Amino acid sequence: MVLQLMKLAIEASTTTAIDPESEKYFYVTEAEVTPGTSLDIDAADFFDNTGTAVVELPELITDNSYYNVSVNGVLQMQGLTTYTPGATGVGSLEIDVPADSDAIIVGTPVVLEILAFDPTSTTEVIT
Known part of the structure; x- marks a missing residue:
């Protein structure tokens, strides 16, 4: 018998569902925030989409979530913000106002959006 390469004859297909979830938190400035x-x-x-006070800001899932911050409807650069998950006294959002920018005036809306993904995959193997 002649030598031959022996291999498995298998087909597989994988289906992945991303299932994004978005949570939005709102705040309206109560005092002017000066440059610097x-x-x-x-x-x-913060309050949520229903107007209910927020109790806790959620954890970000490593490699599967991120946050956006908009001030007066304008998306802000990530480097200007610091997000800390947790409850009152721990959880917070800090927005640095650069020294060479305009002030954030009283009554300005701030929107914090948390986007998280819960991917699931199924694989079908046919032998």
Whole structure:
């Protein structure tokens, strides 16, 4: 018998569902934030889509979530913000206002959006 390469004859297909989830938190500034300072918003100062006070800001899932911050409807650069998950006194959002920018005036809306992904995969193997 002649030598031959022996291999498995298998087919497989994988289906992955991303299932994104978005949570939005809102805040309206109560005082002017001057250039060169920062706006610190505690978790309890935010309210959700229903107008209910927020109790805790969620953890970010490593490699499967991120956050966006908009001030007066304008998406902000990630380097200007610091997000800390947790409850009142721990959870917060800090927005640095650069020294060469304009102030954030009283009554300015701030929107924090948390996007998280819960991917699931199924693989079908046919032999």
